[in-house]
Amino acid sequence: xxxxxxxxxxxxSDQDVRWCPGCGDHAILNSIQKAMAELGISPDRTAVISxxxxxxxxxxxxxxxxxxxxxxxATAIATGVKTANPELTVWQVTGxxxxxxxxxxxxxxxxxxxxxxxxxxxxxxxxxxTKGQYSPTSKRGFISKSSPxxxxxxxxxxxxxxxGARGNFFARTLDVDLKTTQDVLIQAAKHKGTSIVEALxxxxxxxxxxxxxISDKEFRADRTIILKHGEPMIYGxxxxxxxxxxxxxxxxxxIGENGITEKDMLVHDAKCEDRTLHFKLxxxxxxLPVALGVIRDVEAPTYDREVEKQIRDVQDKHPQIHxxxxxxxxxxxxxxx
Amino acid sequence: xADTAKVTSLEKVVIRFSGDSGDGxxxxxxxxxxxSAISGNEISTFPDxxxxxxxxxxxxxxxxxxxxxxxxxxYTPGDLADILIAMNPAALKVNKKHIKPNAIIILDEDAFDExxxxxxxxxxxxxxxxxxxxxxxxxxxxxxxxxxASLADSEMDNKSILRCKNMFSLGLLCWLFNIPxxxxxxxxxxxxxxxxxxxxxxxxxxxxxxxxxxxxHASVSTYRIDSTEKQKGTxxxxxxxxxxxxxxxxxxxxxxxxxxxGSYPITPATEILQELSARKDLGVKTVQAEDEIAGVCSAxxxxxxxxxxxxxxxxxxxxxKSEAINLAVMAELPxxxxxxxxxxxxxxxxxxxxxxxxxxxxxxxxxxxxxxxxAASTPADCFDFAFIASKLAVEHMTPAIxxxxxxxxxxxxxxxxxxxxxxxxxxxxxxxxxxxxxxKPYFRNAENSSRYWAIPGTEGFAHRVGGLEKDNKxxxxxxEPKNHQLMTNLRQAKIDNIAHVIPALKIxxxxxxxxxxxxxxxxxxxxxxxVEALNAEGEKVALAHFNYINPLPKNxxxxxxxxxxxxxxxxxxxxxxxxxxxKVDGINPLKYNKVEGQPFLVQELxxxxxxxxxx
Numbered sequence: 046x047x048x049x050x051x052x053x054x055x056x057x058s059d060q061d062v063r064w065c066p067g068c069g070d071h072a073i074l075n076s077i078q079k080a081m082a083e084l085g086i087s088p089d090r091t092a093v094i095s096x097x098x099x100x101x102x103x104x105x106x107x108x109x110x111x112x113x114x115x116x117x118x119a120t121a122i123a124t125g126v127k128t129a130n131p132e133l134t135v136w137q138v139t140g141x142x143x144x145x146x147x148x149x150x151x152x153x154x155x156x157x158x159x160x161x162x163x164x165x166x167x168x169x170x171x172x173x174x175t176k177g178q179y180s181p182t183s184k185r186g187f188i189s190k191s192s193p194x195x196x197x198x199x200x201x202x203x204x205x206x207x208x209g210a211r212g213n214f215f216a217r218t219l220d221v222d223l224k225t226t227q228d229v230l231i232q233a234a235k236h237k238g239t240s241i242v243e244a245l246x247x248x249x250x251x252x253x254x255x256x257x258x259i260s261d262k263e264f265r266a267d268r269t270i271i272l273k274h275g276e277p278m279i280y281g282x283x284x285x286x287x288x289x290x291x292x293x294x295x296x297x298x299x300i301g302e303n304g305i306t307e308k309d310m311l312v313h314d315a316k317c318e319d320r321t322l323h324f325k326l327x328x329x330x331x332x333l334p335v336a337l338g339v340i341r342d343v344e345a346p347t348y349d350r351e352v353e354k355q356i357r358d359v360q361d362k363h364p365q366i367h368x369x370x371x372x373x374x375x376x377x378x379x380x381x382x
Numbered sequence: 383x384a385d386t387a388k389v390t391s392l393e394k395v396v397i398r399f400s401g402d403s404g405d406g407x408x409x410x411x412x413x414x415x416x417x418s419a420i421s422g423n424e425i426s427t428f429p430d431x432x433x434x435x436x437x438x439x440x441x442x443x444x445x446x447x448x449x450x451x452x453x454x455x456x457y458t459p460g461d462l463a464d465i466l467i468a469m470n471p472a473a474l475k476v477n478k479k480h481i482k483p484n485a486i487i488i489l490d491e492d493a494f495d496e497x498x499x500x501x502x503x504x505x506x507x508x509x510x511x512x513x514x515x516x517x518x519x520x521x522x523x524x525x526x527x528x529x530x531a532s533l534a535d536s537e538m539d540n541k542s543i544l545r546c547k548n549m550f551s552l553g554l555l556c557w558l559f560n561i562p563x564x565x566x567x568x569x570x571x572x573x574x575x576x577x578x579x580x581x582x583x584x585x586x587x588x589x590x591x592x593x594x595x596x597x598x599h600a601s602v603s604t605y606r607i608d609s610t611e612k613q614k615g616t617x618x619x620x621x622x623x624x625x626x627x628x629x630x631x632x633x634x635x636x637x638x639x640x641x642x643x644g645s646y647p648i649t650p651a652t653e654i655l656q657e658l659s660a661r662k663d664l665g666v667k668t669v670q671a672e673d674e675i676a677g678v679c680s681a682x683x684x685x686x687x688x689x690x691x692x693x694x695x696x697x698x699x700x701x702x703k704s705e706a707i708n709l710a711v712m713a714e715l716p717x718x719x720x721x722x723x724x725x726x727x728x729x730x731x732x733x734x735x736x737x738x739x740x741x742x743x744x745x746x747x748x749x750x751x752x753x754x755x756x757a758a759s760t761p762a763d764c765f766d767f768a769f770i771a772s773k774l775a776v777e778h779m780t781p782a783i784x785x786x787x788x789x790x791x792x793x794x795x796x797x798x799x800x801x802x803x804x805x806x807x808x809x810x811x812x813x814x815x816x817x818x819x820x821x822k823p824y825f826r827n828a829e830n831s832s833r834y835w836a837i838p839g840t841e842g843f844a845h846r847v848g849g850l851e852k853d854n855k856x857x858x859x860x861x862e863p864k865n866h867q868l869m870t871n872l873r874q875a876k877i878d879n880i881a882h883v884i885p886a887l888k889i890x891x892x893x894x895x896x897x898x899x900x901x902x903x904x905x906x907x908x909x910x911x912x913v914e915a916l917n918a919e920g921e922k923v924a925l926a927h928f929n930y931i932n933p934l935p936k937n938x939x940x941x942x943x944x945x946x947x948x949x950x951x952x953x954x955x956x957x958x959x960x961x962x963x964x965k966v967d968g969i970n971p972l973k974y975n976k977v978e979g980q981p982f983l984v985q986e987l988x989x990x991x992x993x994x995x996x997x
Contacts, residue, residue: 058846062860076608083996092838093681097849104846105859110838113848114688115709121644121676124689125683127837129642133687133838151679153673224995327417352667359662366663369631373799378618 051082058108059110069220069246070100070167075322076223077108077136077165080230084134091134094123096148098175100167100246106144117147120155124348131349134234137164141182142172145201149181153210158348159238160305163324165230166203166243168329171252189251203243204327204340208320214240215327219260220247225337232339238347272326272338280334287311288333295325297333316343389560394453395607396460396557400477401469402439403432403446406548410467410520411448412619412794413552413569417561419450419796422609425452426761426907427619428459428793428981431733433611440493440501445476448545454610455914457760457907459614459793461983465558467551483517488554490547492526494824496656508820514816523594525550536583546587553591557599560606593873613798620797622761622790623653626720629768630692631664632800636769637776638810643668644680645973646699649732650788651722652811654694664853669983674702676770678719682706685715686847688837690772697726697739700783704747707781709749711873712844713847714833716782716810723787725979734979735789737903743783744932744961751868752877754782755932757903760791762797767929773808778880785931787953789981792903797924811835818842823857824869830883880933887926887935893918895924897994898945900957900971902928905982909951910989921995927957939966948995949974951987 056078064070074081079093091109095101097116104111114122123137144152144166155162172178178191180205180322207215214236216229225230226244233240245256259268270280270288278288285300287310298305317323323341366372399411408429416424424656429735430447437444451460468474470493481487506512510520529550533543537659556563567585574581589628606928620628634641645668646654659668667689671677685691692968695703699986701719710717723739725731743755754774758767762816764786813821813836826833845857853860854868889898891913903908906927913925924939928934942948942962948971956973963969974990976982 089841090839092687104848110686111846111848112683112713113850114682114845115705115849117410118675118679121671121679122683124470124669124676124686125669125680125685127683128667128680129640129684129689129691130839133942150672150863151676154676216565307533312787320653323396334757356662356665357669360665363663367627368802369635369664369757370799372629372661372664372804373618374616376570376618376799378616378799380616381612382613 049085049087051088052195053078053082055088056081056107056109058103058106058137063102064099065250067206067249068099069169069244069248069306072220072223073167073226073244073246074103074106075167076226076230078109079227080187080234081107082249083231083243084234084359085308086134088131091136092126093136093138093363094119094126095136096143097117098143098172100138100140101143103138107252117143118151120148120151120162120164122157124155124160127162127166128352131161131353135162135164139164141166141168141170141180141251145181145203145206153206154243156210156239158212159345160348161237161350162239164234164239164241166241168203168243169248169252170255171248173248177251202328203241207325208324208327208341212219212241213341213343214339215243215323215341216241217243217245217327217335217337219245219256219265219269219337223262226324229339232342236342238345268334269337270334272313272315272336272340274313274315274339274342277307279310280308285336287381295329295333315339318343384818389607390603392453392605392607394451394456395465395605396451397449397465397467398449398463398477399467399551400445400447401548402444402473403434403436404439405446406545407446407467407469407471408448409542410548410552411450413566414555415450415452415465415572415794416569416619417556417565418450418607419617420565421561421607421613423452423607424456424610424796425453425619426456426459426613426793426795427479427791439497440470442472442476442502445473447477447480449480450777453607455976456639457911458981458984461985467555467890469547469551470502471498471504471798474509475502475504475513478513478515481518484519485517487515488521488523488551490525492524493523504687506573507764508809515997521554521599523554523616526928528590528594532587533583538579538583543583544989546583548808549584549587550591550594553588554595557592557595558604560604561976575704598869615798615800617796619794620762620765621653621792621794622758622764622786623651623792624657625764625797626694626758626768626784626786626791627654627657629765629774630658630690630718631661632765632802633769633772634666634690634806635802637690637772637810639688639776639810642681642684642689642691643689643694644671644677644678645669645694646671646674648674648696648699650791651694651696651699651720653791654720654722657971658979674699675706678703678706678717681717682710682715685710685717686713686838688835688839690718690776691716692720692772694720694722696724696732697742698729700739701746707753708747708749708751709849710781711747711753712851713848714779714873715847716770716779718771718775719783720783721783722783722791723785726952733788735904735953735981736979737787737905738787738832738957738977739785740931740954740957740961743785750874753780754778754877754880754930755785756782756930757785757928758790759903759906759927759929761795762795764790765797773806776808776810776882778831778876779811779835780877785903786903792835809881811838812837813843822855823847824852824854826872830879837909846945876901878933881936884933884935886937887888887928887941889924889926889941891924892922893924895922895945896947896950897923898942899923899925899991900928900942900948900950900962901925901952902931903962905951905953908982908984909986911984912991915984915988916991916995921993923991931961934965942969948972949991949994953977953981
């Protein structure tokens with residue numbers, strides 16, 4: 046890895062950003078550019094791949110190698126980029142429709158393979174570019190242009206899908222929480238393997254306020270928890286709430302009530318191989334705070350490096366074969382003289 | 383060698399092996415082909431296997447066949463067999479239509495018991511009479527009984543013993559064709575190197591089969607197939623799918639680009655994925671993707687990253703890949719797409735051959751989306767055309783679709799191992815340092831209209847491409863009407879320009895012909911054989927066989943308009959004929975079409991051409 050000093054400016058392209066004013070995507074773009082600068086990897090060795098949708102315009106706005114591809118397929122294309130050249134840092138920018146509807150199959154298989162991609166999933170629970178149809182993350186009953194009487198289907202929860210597909214890195218952030226966003230992006234980029242950052246973004250035009258129940262300043266501290274590896278699970282405006290285990294379930298408690306102290310709180314272990322607790326943390330809602338930060342970060346062999354390793358191993362076993370002609374001579378052949 | 387009474391010399395012979403799909407007939411057939419090739423014969427083979435992996439034993443649906451044509455001037459696996467090996471009554475019944483009336487038929491008599499006859503649906507207990515095979519020469523042997531006796535002391539279980547039956551028939555054939563049994567033993571030793579028990583049993587049964595022939599049928603005429611005068615060199619037996627895989631590797635070496643294949647298993651193309659996955663020794667990267675779309679998309683990603691990228695599939699898979707191929711058209715990235723055509727539409731006839739994907743390859747995408755389309759014509763030349771597809775894709779920054787088909791992909795022919803010095807270099811149009819100050823993604827080479835390739839990792843060339851239309855100069859997104867027209871024209875011109883670098887169309891046979899036969903792709907062997915046969919009879923017939931379809935060779939119109947009577951022959955309902963009419967003004971060719979999932983027969987072509995010549 047290069048350790049050059051880059052600034053945000055090095056990652057800005059000459060193209061005007063064309064998202065709607067007030068769109069949550071702007072904040073994520075800035076955070077990614079900041080994260081890229083902080084990571085210190087050359088723009089020339091960075092590739093940003095996207096599919097189709099509002100967020101997928103992203104590659105045009107960063108001054109790296111980039112490809113704006115076709116709907117749903119960015120994960121498959123990014124898989125090719127990274128497998129072909131594991132030395133590149135590969136980011137994938139995608140939306141809830143692109144990633145989880147048309148691209149759902151590629152998404153789960155990338156996770157299963159654990160290819161080293163940094164996938165940033167912009168989740169605004171709506172199809173924005175086609176002007177307002179429900180998406181696979183829209184809540185049951187959601188009214189949209191294509192569901193005028195409300196949807197009769199349950200949404201995907203990206204964390205659940207990630208862990209179900211054996212994912213090893215999952216983080217969540219809010220467009221309005223710049224610090225957490227930048228922090229999880231850097232951790233995602235440093236993670237070797239498929240990393241998923243679910244960015245809850247607001248679509249100011251077609252789904253304004255969809256995340257406001259947790260993102261509004263007045264509720265945010267009480268309705269979200271920022272998980273940090275090795276730290277107790279404490280949250281709340283007054284830092285007086287926390288999470289404990291009761292039976293098989295997580296429970297929110299108040300420090301100081303019923304003799305509960307800080308020491309009773311669960312300590313976040315993002316590195317735990319077992320996904321069970323990560324699964325519970327990743328799907329918290331209702332009375333439980335929505336988890337932000339890095340929920341899971343476990344090292345495992347990555348597809349791109351394993352492919353290279355296997356090639357080296359096979360080549361070491363067959364040192365006499367360097368070129369096609371060497372191989373063809375190992376076939377059953379006969380001479381005509 | 384047995385002191386055989388008579389040895390008849392043959393110029394060519396067609397042998398068909400058939401039995402239950404579990405009887406090992408494909409293996410027996412390919413071993414026999416190799417033995418023949420080692421003796422200096424040309425060979426052409428074609429497996430004819432059922433779509434079911436293990437259909438019920440002894441039934442007509444479960445019959446698996448393998449045909450080999452051995453001798454001099456062999457261009458096809460042959461129409462009808464001179465010799466049939468039928469391991470059971472079902473095999474005999476199914477293959478009746480594939481053999482000559484006076485064929486030699488080798489039978490396992492044990493299999494013709496009541497149960498076997500019932501499963502195959504016979505009405506009488508005399509299969510020969512019932513099938514009207516009176517003119518055939520039957521060599522019956524109680525193969526099952528003899529194999530059981532042969533391996534009685536082997537400690538193998540009954541099932542494993544019965545698996546050796548195919549070696550008995552191979553031994554019999556070695557005797558019939560005066561092939562030294564030692565040659566066959568040597569092949570088996572290589573084949574079963576790591577399985578000594580199986581090797582021992584197979585060798586014993588092979589020799590017993592050979593001895594059975596020479597002891598009991600010593601008075602029967604046996605054969606020797608004349609070997610051919612071939613060029614000096616090292617030869618092997620190659621299937622089209624293997625040759626395709628190796629052609630890509632050759633192109634990777636010539637271009638200096640690492641080879642990447644993104645693919646999803648699909649009959650009859652899977653072997654390309656398998657073969658390349660086995661070539662880790664040569665550094666090939668393969669991704670067995672989650673679906674056809676991911677196969678092509680991962681290849682596009684690899685291409686963007688600077689690899690020689692390919693995807694392999696068959697018709698249904700090509701349909702799924704359309705949108706992604708168009709991304710490569712738009713982003714102008716090199717991509718090799720191999721379509722091993724099979725019977726369609728939909729799932730169709732997965733194991734059978736057709737040429738019905740031509741229009742899909744040419745037109746099966748949204749928008750104006752020209753790309754290179756070429757076709758291979760023999761198992762061996764799949765190597766060359768995979769190489770050429772790669773060269774054209776890389777040097778012209780375009781997808782190139784290579785059409786092969788189940789017939790040449792699974793069929794095999796003798797192949798002289800090439801000297802790679804005889805193949806041209808491949809020059810990837812990489813950006814050069816001096817372009818840094820002025821380069822934009824759609825800046826083009828004036829000579830061939832190709833854009834330049836800046837691969838990630840190249841300092842100073844960070845850029846974005848994608849599926850949206852781009853400004854021809856700045857490379858930024860553009861919906862400007864005149865620019866779109868210009869870019870459409872540029873993409874077309876880039877493909878049209880390729881006509882300058884591909885070989886001219888050649889005429890084979892009699893150039894002053896009364897009839898010009900036109901074909902493309904995998905039908906070459908049959909068309910050429912038919913044309914040769916007619917010219918040998920004193921007719922005047924020529925063949926124009928196309929490998930380059932889009933663009934067409936520059937002299938296509940000039941050649942075709944010379945002939946008064948043209949017939950386009952293809953295994954579809956006239957797709958190439960229609961395409962030619964759209965490209966060459968004033969021609970109105972006759973058509974000969976067949977969509978049966980089977981290759982042409984040389985005889986049917988000869989018969990049809992004669993009716994045209996008589997007009």
